[in-house]
Amino acid sequence: MHQLNAHLIQRGNALCLGLDLDPERIPAAYFRHANPLAALACDIVDATHDVVAAYKPNTAFFEQEGAKGWAGLEEVCRHIGTRAFLIVDAKRGDIGNTSARYARALFDGLGAHAITLAPYMGRDSVEPFLPPLPEAPAPGLGAGMGAFVLALTSNAGAADFQLLMVDGKPLYWRVLETVDAWNRSWAGHRLGAVVGATRPEDLASIRAAFPDLPLLIPGVGAQGGDLDAVRAALALGQGPALINVSRDILYGRDTVAEPEAVRQRALAYAQRLECR
Amino acid sequence: MHQLNAHLIQRGNALCLGLDLDPERIPAAYFRHANPLAALACDIVDATHDVVAAYKPNTAFFEQEGAKGWAGLEEVCRHIGTRAFLIVDAKRGDIGNTSARYARALFDGLGAHAITLAPYMGRDSVEPFLPPLPEAPAPGLGAGMGAFVLALTSNAGAADFQLLMVDGKPLYWRVLETVDAWNRSWAGHRLGAVVGATRPEDLASIRAAFPDLPLLIPGVGAQGGDLDAVRAALALGQGPALINVSRDILYGRDTVAEPEAVRQRALAYAQRLECR
Secondary structure (H helix, E strand, O other): OHHHHHHHHHHOEOEEEEOOOOHHHOOHHHHHOOOHHHHHHHHHHHHHOOOOOEEEOEHHHHHOOHHHHHHHHHHHHHHHOOOOEEEEEEEEOOOHHHHHHHHHHHHHHOOOOEEEEOOOOOHHHHHHHOOOOOOOOOOOOOOOOEEEEEEEOOOOOHHHHOOOEEOOEEHHHHHHHHHHHHHHOOOOOOEEEEEOOOOHHHHHHHHHHOOOOOEEEOOEOOOOEOHHHHHHHHOOOOOOEEEEEOHHHHEOOOOEOOHHHHHHHHHHHHHHOEOO | OHHHHHHHHHHOEOEEEEOOOOHHHOOHHHHHOOOHHHHHHHHHHHHHOOOOOEEEOEHHHHHOOHHHHHHHHHHHHHHHOOOOEEEEEEEEOOOHHHHHHHHHHHHHHOOOOEEEEOOOOOHHHHHHHOOOOOOOOOOOOOOOOEEEEEEEOOOOOHHHHOOOEEOOEEHHHHHHHHHHHHHHOOOOOOEEEEEOOOOHHHHHHHHHHOOOOOEEEOOEOOOOEOHHHHHHHHOOOOOOEEEEEOHHHHEOOOOEOOHHHHHHHHHHHHHHOEOO
């Protein structure tokens, strides 16, 4: 994901805004729209696209509204376009023939610059998401530039399997080693890893051991991750890192905040996440 | 999944037909329909619903066509209704708040009787798919009856992580032990496991060690799994098992076969998969 590094430097911060919009918490004014969820997301994009480095809509929040929801996701992704780095958080992964369909859905259909993947099914579940490398990657943002593979997630259940010991190291470490090795061979440095902010000490070891691996870091804010600890950990390497914040930027007391308020909160986070 | 056992006994066979319909291989006659993929899938259901025990549409094959594809998936699932056990093969799994959205999409939106899940994110990524247990489960088929968690998949990449040794046993074995333990505690026997047919000797050990765990077994036919070896392995336990066949039943030389031909091939498989 060479383009991600260039994009972050140009944008000047590492903030990824997670577009996890709860349909039950949409401000009343949006219900005059045919698709309230998509209309609100597009307004938030308009209010923040010059502030954030990336957006991360999660497919679940749209799928829960069925075909109408998926149409809304298409609308939001189109609306983001190349105004920011677009990660579609899908956590997919299936046998090769099926992963190729998901790649079509997420990259061709939604124009995602990158996606998230689950590692459990291994290499041939990841490969179809990385088409043959072009001789010279085009500058700027484009669909299908890479994928972030789940390594150490920010939830309590991470302990169930990710922390199991394999040859003296936790399983998530083996996932990181594997993704890093894939990057240096067939994947052409188009893979990154998802590492939760809720374990900053682990994040520091990860950044030190895999200094150039692109990282997507959820769990800051509502999930409890500490931003300064995350920043300190990331300073141990040079690879691109996106720090995702969702609920802490999006929500007011009861509903999603007005787009202008969302912008102000995004600005505050972006300033704390300045990068060289 | 008590209801699955009752359903299999009533139906008399363990055949699950995977509705993996390639949009590029749809017979030409279907292109007069507004949604050719859904129309073909519905015709196949009409031709086979009294033959098979279950259907397994995979979300990827529909998502690749975007919102129209999702609408087609809704149509197909509605068309199946309670005529067979409906497994939506989605391989989802996310933090709890997000998994709850997927549960809504798959159970409430599509009416899935069961779904497939990826285990990597652990217990709190699985829990939202199992609503609080009713005091007495209703007889017959209904939405949200359970989930099959990926354990040992049928692809080559299974070796990358699933076969890593944890405390002297492969990771997939730990997943099976965990799912089995969850079943006996909070999950109320509503979880099963996905175990590929491509490793019949492993399937035999699994069935012997977890005799009552519901199993979903893909990989027979085009993926190389041997049906008789699978049957012999399953005879070692009493738990319900569904054997999924997709391409070997669905496809003619170039395109998906005519529904009547699909029915004949499904019948042949169903006879080989009779269960008491």
